[in-house]
Amino acid sequence: DGDDDTSTIYLQIKNGNIFKLIPLNIKARVITQLAQETITPQEGGTLGDETDSISATIPPFALNEDKSLAVVSDEGGDLKLVDIKQAKVINVFGNVNLDKVFKVDFKNNKIITAGQDRKSVVYDLKNNTHFFKKAKFLIYCASLSLDGKRGAFSNDEENNVIVFNTDNKTKLYKLTNNLMTLSAILFINENEIFVTTDSNKFNYYNLKEQ
Numbered sequence: 001d002g003d004d005d006t007s008t009i010y011l012q013i014k015n016g017n018i019f020k021l022i023p024l025n026i027k028a029r030v031i032t033q034l035a036q037e038t039i040t041p042q043e044g045g046t047l048g049d050e051t052d053s054i055s056a057t058i059p060p061f062a063l064n065e066d067k068s069l070a071v072v073s074d075e076g077g078d079l080k081l082v083d084i085k086q087a088k089v090i091n092v093f094g095n096v097n098l099d100k101v102f103k104v105d106f107k108n109n110k111i112i113t114a115g116q117d118r119k120s121v122v123y124d125l126k127n128n129t130h131f132f133k134k135a136k137f138l139i140y141c142a143s144l145s146l147d148g149k150r151g152a153f154s155n156d157e158e159n160n161v162i163v164f165n166t167d168n169k170t171k172l173y174k175l176t177n178n179l180m181t182l183s184a185i186l187f188i189n190e191n192e193i194f195v196t197t198d199s200n201k202f203n204y205y206n207l208k209e210q
Contacts, residue, residue, distance in 0.1 A: 060114075062106035071111050073101035079111065079123070096121045096132060102140050103184075108148030110166060114139040120153035122166050131169055133162070143185035143193075150190060154182045161185060161195055163207065173210045178203055 061072040063084075070082045077097030080089045099116040111123040120142045121132040136156040143152050148166060152175075155162045159178035164171050180197040187193055196202040 060101050060104045062104045062111070064106050065108075069106070071104055071106050073097075073104055073113065075100060077101050077113075077115060077117065079104065079113070081125075093123055093130070096130060102138075103142055105142060105144045107144040107146060110144055110148035112142045112144050112151050112153070112166075114142035114153055120151070122151055124166075133164060133169070135162070141182045141185045141195075143187055145187040145190050147190065150187070152185045152187070152193065154185070159197065161193075163193070173205075173207055175203070175205050175210070 059073050059075075061070055063070050068084055070084055072080045072082060074080065076094075077099050078092060078094040079097075079101070081091040081093070082088065083090050093111075097113055097115040097117055097119055101113045101115050103114040105112045109125040111121075111125070113119070113121045115121065116138050118135045118137065118139060119132040120135065120139050121130060123130045133151075133153065135153060137154075139153050139155075141154045141161075144150070144166070150163055150172065151166045152161050152163045154160075155174075158176070159180065159182055161175040161178065161182070162171060163173040163175065175193065175195060178195055178197055179201075180199045182195060182197055184196045185193065186196075191207040193205045193207065194202055195205065
């Protein structure tokens with residue numbers, strides 16, 4: 001669908017035993033540039049006239065709200081900001097996360113990372129600034145609230161989550177009682193968060209009650 005080299009594709013991404021299908025209107029060559037997990041076009045989707053499928057891997061990535069930009073991490077922790085329409089890398093953020101980044105999130109012109117080097121880095125694209133919060137253990141998950149004003153990351157071997165203000169960097173809350181390694185943190189809104197783990201259970205937190 002769309003332009004000659006633009007198609008609607010469905011990314012099938014496997015995380016453990018969970019599969020996610022993500023529909024995207026995206027140029028095929030962007031996928032090959034970013035590729036690092038298995039991608040399989042689903043029914044109704046295509047990667048172009050010359051191929052019906054592509055096997056590749058997808059690194060941690062996130063799209064902004066209107067899907068015009070993507071942020072993608074490489075194996076060394078550097079982030080690439082990609083203009084989807086132009087299929088072009090327009091900025092590179094490097095030398096902050098110095099090892100693998102497990103997850104990224106992108107909300108309201110802010111980016112957050114979850115790093116193997118125990119750093120959760122926040123990039124503010126609007127103000128061209130960044131800072132990082134240091135954890136006690138590998139950071140497997142990080143997330144931003146919808147307005148980007150709050151961030152959260154897994155902090156320690158006890159799977160506690162730290163919530164902080166992304167404008168003034170202050171710690172706001174510590175979320176406890178997560179019994180296994182975290183798989184995702186999801187802000188429903190500024191004050192409500194879901195935290196999922198490797199188990200079949202998840203925790204709900206209302207920050208007003210913390």
